Amino acid sequence: MASAKIVYASMTGNDEEIADILEEEFENLGVDVDVSEISQTDAAEYEDYDIAVLVTYTYGDGELPDEAVDFFEDLQEEDLSGKVFGCAGSGDTFYDDFAKSVDDFAEAFKKTGATQGAPSVKVDLAPEEDDITNLQAFAKQLLASYNDQK
Template sequence: MNKAILVYASMSGNTELMATYIAEGVKEKGVQLDVKECFEIGPEELVSYDGIIIGSYTWGEGELPDELLDFYDEMEHLDFRYKKSAVFGSGSTLYSNYGGAVDLLAEKLKARGAEVIADPLKVELTPNEEDELICKEFGRQFAEKLIAS
């Protein structure tokens, strides 16, 4: 059975809501999924999963939020070869680097050998009903690709 983890950082609840919707989509496809906030897990624990989904809101002009900085840095020495991954997060188009933290996470996963199997998912601030459907489909598609590998 494929086993996946979804780790996220959320300040206002927007990214947490996205995580909830994505998790629903993943679970609909029968994939075992653990959901954790970034401070509840060490990044070294990610290597025990087949699939890794990481979500974060973007701080300021495209930066990672403070609560995710150590987690991100500690990923530097991990080997994610043969892992399937995806990233998501909320942000504001008022900033020139919309969703920049999401892009940083995708780059880190790729640099550590993971295969990013979905385009990064970015939502403008609070997810609306359409975003909910998009998030659930993102989760379903991630699960299907994980199962197919």
């Protein structure tokens, strides 16, 4: 059975909701899932899972959340070769750098040697019906990428 680790940063609850949607979809797909908040998680924990997922919000004009900075730096030092990763998160389309932290984390994962298993998913503020559908497809694609890689 495949395993997935979902780490999230959430200020308003939107990204926790995204993490919950992904957790439920992975469970429906038969994946063993562990979810934790970014400030309570060490980046090395991804080593124990097949699929690594990061869910984050973007603060202000494209900045990483304060509570995510150490994790972001530590992540880039990990060797996650053979792992599949995916990034998702929320932002506000009012800003020019809409959900930029999602892209920043995808770049950080690439430095670990992990394979991007699905295109990143960005949600404008809170997830709505279309976003939920996209997040479910994202989880399915991550699992399919992992299965193809085995």
